Amino acid sequence: MVRVVAQAGRVVVGRTLPGRGAWLHPGCLEAALKRRALPRALRAPGVSTEGLAEAVAAEAGSGRGASR
Template sequence: MDGGDRVGPRRTCIGCRRTATPSELVRLARGDDGSLVIGRRHPGRGAWLHPDPACVAEAGRRRAFGRALRGDIRAAAIEAIGEEITAPTGTPEGRTDAPRARATPTDS
C-alpha cells in the first residue's frame, strides 16, 4: 500500500447535505454572544457550508444552523452570513482564511 489511494477528509454541507473537501466549504462557528463567525480557526462547535446562496437558503429553511451549532441562531445572523460568504472576494471559492468580522444577531 503506497498511500496513493487516500481520499482525505470530507465534510458535509449543512445546506445541501452533500459531502466535499474542506477547501470547497466554509466553516462557521457560533460565537459566545450567539453570532456566527466564519473561519477555520475559531474555537467551538463548527458547521460546514458551501459558499452558495442556495445552500445558505436551504440550511436556513431546514433550521440546520441551530441544530449543527447546538444553539439558537437568529434569522438576521443567518442573512448576514449568507451575504458575507456569497460575496465575491477575489479568491478561489470566494473565501479567505483571514479572520472576518462577526455577523451579530440583532432583533429587527
C-alpha cells in the first residue's frame, strides 16, 4: 500500500507528507484514476494525477513496508 496526498495542486506519493491522504493498493491505481476516486478521496477536485503511475510503481517497487 502506498499513501497519496494532494499537495500543490497535484497528487504525490509519500508516507509522511502532511495533509489529507489516502492509502492505495498499487494494483488498484488504474481503476482509481478511471473512476476519478483520488480527487474525491482527497477532497481536492482540481488536483492533477499526471505522473502518479510512475511514482506509485517506484514506491511499491522499493519494498518499503512490504512486510507490514
